[in-house]
Amino acid sequence: MITGCTATPYPLSAGYMTLRLPAGTRVRYAGDAVGIRTWAVQPCTCPKCMSAIVHGAPASHYELHPLDGDATPIIHVLHTAAIPLPRPNEIYDYRVWATPKATAAHLRHELRRAFPGVPFKVRRGRGVKRRQLTVRWRGGPDATEVGAVAAPLLADYTNPDRRLPRMITVTRGGIPHFETPTADAIHLNRR
Numbered sequence: 001m002i003t004g005c006t007a008t009p010y011p012l013s014a015g016y017m018t019l020r021l022p023a024g025t026r027v028r029y030a031g032d033a034v035g036i037r038t039w040a041v042q043p044c045t046c047p048k049c050m051s052a053i054v055h056g057a058p059a060s061h062y063e064l065h066p067l068d069g070d071a072t073p074i075i076h077v078l079h080t081a082a083i084p085l086p087r088p089n090e091i092y093d094y095r096v097w098a099t100p101k102a103t104a105a106h107l108r109h110e111l112r113r114a115f116p117g118v119p120f121k122v123r124r125g126r127g128v129k130r131r132q133l134t135v136r137w138r139g140g141p142d143a144t145e146v147g148a149v150a151a152p153l154l155a156d157y158t159n160p161d162r163r164l165p166r167m168i169t170v171t172r173g174g175i176p177h178f179e180t181p182t183a184d185a186i187h188l189n190r191r
């Protein structure tokens, strides 16, 4: 999940637009109090989103619908906050998972490369939140722009046949290893 502190999703970067999933895609979402469960995405139809679309802005939020009909839908969830579930063909793939520490280091490096001169801090959570990362920065890009860089560590949003995130290069002892990033959520906190 990625949560942003900005109320406005503009300007939308091209990278952010690629995060949109087809309606009906199964996702998990760590942002509700119920805990992590499976939802199906639909475009958001709340008054705010409908008004934005009428004024020509691209859709930027989902509604999350429960699969069993027991829970009420969650509305107005940022596209970057819903993580698509792995495809069946990916479940038994052999993968080496990067540690949350290596994943955080990779994200820090990518952000500094994308936004030179902006001081980013990437912290890991503790205990049950140890697989959650928090990005803090001041000024520079907005949460949407940072989210477009961070979200590929949660999932591959660009290929319908693949949902697990693309592998990253982790260097240990001077030797590069290709590993899958590990993150349950990436929280964005612009001060």
Ligand SMILES: [Zn+2]
Binding pocket: 044, 045, 046, 047, 048, 049, 050, 061, 075, 076, 077
């Ligand atoms: Zn909405």
